[in-house]
Amino acid sequence: MSANSRLTVAVHVLTWMVLDRREGHEVATSERIAGSVNTNPVVIRRCLGDLRKAGLVEARRGTGAGWVVTRDPESITLLDVYEALDAGGLFGMHNAQPNQSCPVGSGIQPTLRQVYDGLEDAMRKQLAGTTIADVLRDVLARQRE
Amino acid sequence: MSANSRLTVAVHVLTWMVLDRREGHEVATSERIAGSVNTNPVVIRRCLGDLRKAGLVEARRGTGAGWVVTRDPESITLLDVYEALDAGGLFGMHNAQPNQSCPVGSGIQPTLRQVYDGLEDAMRKQLAGTTIADVLRDVLARQRE
């Protein structure tokens, strides 16, 4: 488990909720979602908590409580999901401050910051090109094969 | 320290070595490099070990031992460096296999694999657009400011 699966789980959750809604269910509970992702309901609730802060889902309480997707799946891009998870950047800087009396040590961080910003941009553009609706279509298409 | 700084350190090391060579030093020792990065020499040797496997640097032994960059800095792209570190992918799949009797659970992984491959490609193209020589130029330009 080197990389983290948070984006994978979040996309899975949203895709599942959209399909579940289409099949007539009013709300989705963290327990049922966990049954598809194959994990603990609390893990799902934590994930849904992030998505809720970003306004992608809403929680209902009381009897018949559960979660609903609040936006059109055609309008939810994977970039929206990625940003909802506020993951740290792809690459980090030095743990300790490099030697400031060395030309490289003192100048490398702004230079790399620029490079890493470019990477982040490229990745965001890619993520913005796919929506939850796209994912669901693709998943269902594979199902028919 | 959320993200890992391995790429940052590797680029720092190579850039420093190129500058050091220009200043007339035959070889660079892990101890001197560590002085610029501000870390332990063993951390640097581990990093250089990865770069050596990729053919970017070479180690000399015996008296006057140390490291030398073996390729023209104009030809070493950050993608070369990134690949030398064989870091895991950006995003990981589920830790446990999702529910295969669920349409989403059974189809989501190939779909996401495709998306993640696209991300990786975009990132690689960006990394390939910058060389160690570019980084050194940029670092030195900031120095003059």
Next chain:
DNA sequence: CTCCTTGTAACTCGTAAGGTTACGTCCCAC
């Protein structure tokens, strides 16, 4: 009031990176 589910705290576990110490290995210089 009752019951179901959310929302969150608190804990454990596994993994990975970074830092450190230690030591065997290599090979030039003398």
Next chain:
DNA sequence: GTGGGACGTAACCTTACGAGTTACAAGGAG
């Protein structure tokens, strides 16, 4: 052929974080 400096790597510790789990307060429809 021996000494010494630096590589190369094993071993261990610490820190960080995601994931999984248990437990429980809070909310609200019926």
